[in-house]
Amino acid sequence: MRAYLPDFTAERADSLPAALARLAEAPHPRLGPWQPLAGGTDLMVLLAAGKLPPGRYLDLWGLAELRGIEVTADYVDLGALTTYSQVREHPLLAAEFPLLAQAAAESGAIAIQNRGTLGGNIANASPAADSPPALLAYGAELELVATAGARWLPYSDFHTGYKKTLLQPGELIRRVRLPRLPPPGPDTLPAVHFYRKVGTRRAQAISKVCLAAFVLGDGQELRLCRLALGSIAPLPLRCLRTEAELLGPGALTPARVAAAQAVLADEIKPIDDIRSSASYRRRVAQNLLAQLIGVCNLSLRPR
Amino acid sequence: MKLCLTVNGTEHTCEVHPLARLLDVLREPLALTGTKEGCGEGECGACSVLLDGRLINSCLVPALQVQGAQVLTIEGVAAPPGHLDAIQQAFIDHGGAQCGICTPGMILAAKALLAKHPQPTLAQIREGLAGNLCRCTGYIKIFESVVHACKQPPTGADATPGEPAAPSGATP
Numbered sequence: 001m002r003a004y005l006p007d008f009t010a011e012r013a014d015s016l017p018a019a020l021a022r023l024a025e026a027p028h029p030r031l032g033p034w035q036p037l038a039g040g041t042d043l044m045v046l047l048a049a050g051k052l053p054p055g056r057y058l059d060l061w062g063l064a065e066l067r068g069i070e071v072t073a074d075y076v077d078l079g080a081l082t083t084y085s086q087v088r089e090h091p092l093l094a095a096e097f098p099l100l101a102q103a104a105a106e107s108g109a110i111a112i113q114n115r116g117t118l119g120g121n122i123a124n125a126s127p128a129a130d131s132p133p134a135l136l137a138y139g140a141e142l143e144l145v146a147t148a149g150a151r152w153l154p155y156s157d158f159h160t161g162y163k164k165t166l167l168q169p170g171e172l173i174r175r176v177r178l179p180r181l182p183p184p185g186p187d188t189l190p191a192v193h194f195y196r197k198v199g200t201r202r203a204q205a206i207s208k209v210c211l212a213a214f215v216l217g218d219g220q221e222l223r224l225c226r227l228a229l230g231s232i233a234p235l236p237l238r239c240l241r242t243e244a245e246l247l248g249p250g251a252l253t254p255a256r257v258a259a260a261q262a263v264l265a266d267e268i269k270p271i272d273d274i275r276s277s278a279s280y281r282r283r284v285a286q287n288l289l290a291q292l293i294g295v296c297n298l299s300l301r302p303r
Numbered sequence: 304m305k306l307c308l309t310v311n312g313t314e315h316t317c318e319v320h321p322l323a324r325l326l327d328v329l330r331e332p333l334a335l336t337g338t339k340e341g342c343g344e345g346e347c348g349a350c351s352v353l354l355d356g357r358l359i360n361s362c363l364v365p366a367l368q369v370q371g372a373q374v375l376t377i378e379g380v381a382a383p384p385g386h387l388d389a390i391q392q393a394f395i396d397h398g399g400a401q402c403g404i405c406t407p408g409m410i411l412a413a414k415a416l417l418a419k420h421p422q423p424t425l426a427q428i429r430e431g432l433a434g435n436l437c438r439c440t441g442y443i444k445i446f447e448s449v450v451h452a453c454k455q456p457p458t459g460a461d462a463t464p465g466e467p468a469a470p471s472g473a474t475p
Contacts, residue, residue, distance in 0.1 A: 009321075010320075011321065040365060044363040059368060110412070110433070204434055
């Protein structure tokens, strides 16, 4: 059943301060607080289905303060309204953060990628979203802003439960920061960037399981491993215990792979739902981990 | 709200709810019914139009986000009127249209693709049409129509339909 539009109020925000002031207003007795609207690829679906709560919606799409990709020597900042298409089209992101570029390329199809935003994907907080595992693998940070000021937090702290985040009422995500690696030098370790989304079909599908990993190693051991999965827990999950199994000296032998797979199966909390079953997701997550380790064993040989 | 937007080169002004879908604005007050509603949730691409030159699903864009925008719908693709676009002609010549519900969206998706990649690879054509569903033709004739609409024959590896995506590899 479609929404009854007269139950909804919406207006465009003209500037970030004006938007934050609106969001800080006391909730309306009937319509509640103002809710942010970005690219609309989630909210408009809910609206059409009659599942969007009636209320007041503030359109952020025109806010220049939330746009743009800024590159410095140490990091890349992406405005919260950066679209997937803009992620895909940015040559430095494709070169240095290919997991994010690949996540953007696998989120919906072109028409969705032209509207869906990184900040919206994060704030919407779906455990099946495609960009969060890539952002977790790269150690991203978020800047949140409100009328009271701004704060930074590690993205790995942001999600706290199913559709629950640390975003406070009145707060917006302003930008996402990705730390850059030092320029290549004699001591540079080989890197593996691994992203694999498993869905029903190749285009336009929501994932059953998604795994992103960023690994640095020297052929004898993995020195750094950030492993994150989507669609296997109530929130996008960085798998620290599985990472610990993979770090440390010694080759990644079949026995160690099996041990890491067992830890992963325990660390993730998949469920049966419309897209897949818990047992399938657990098995596929383990298979993707084995695939990742296979790529690491091939790619991280001593130079 | 009072919405002003330019559709197919003509300025329009109408009174709509700020969260009215662009799809409904096009089909109802503007009476441009070439843009179709399929799923209404951004999955099928039947409502695809170009918004400021970019392909979008008009069912997912609210009116307040298109204030002052330029929109191209299927009614504006033949330019000048009566002279079919190369993509439209190719759909006729190669059987790319059957029931017709997906066709406007397919043609707009192909239009966006060829604007961005005037000489696309076969894989780029496949990706450019990936957000548009067809329940009649099995896609091959649509794909071939777009191939024939290209000025140069497309090249490059073409993935077999249904083949899984290549696993992501390592970077050195």
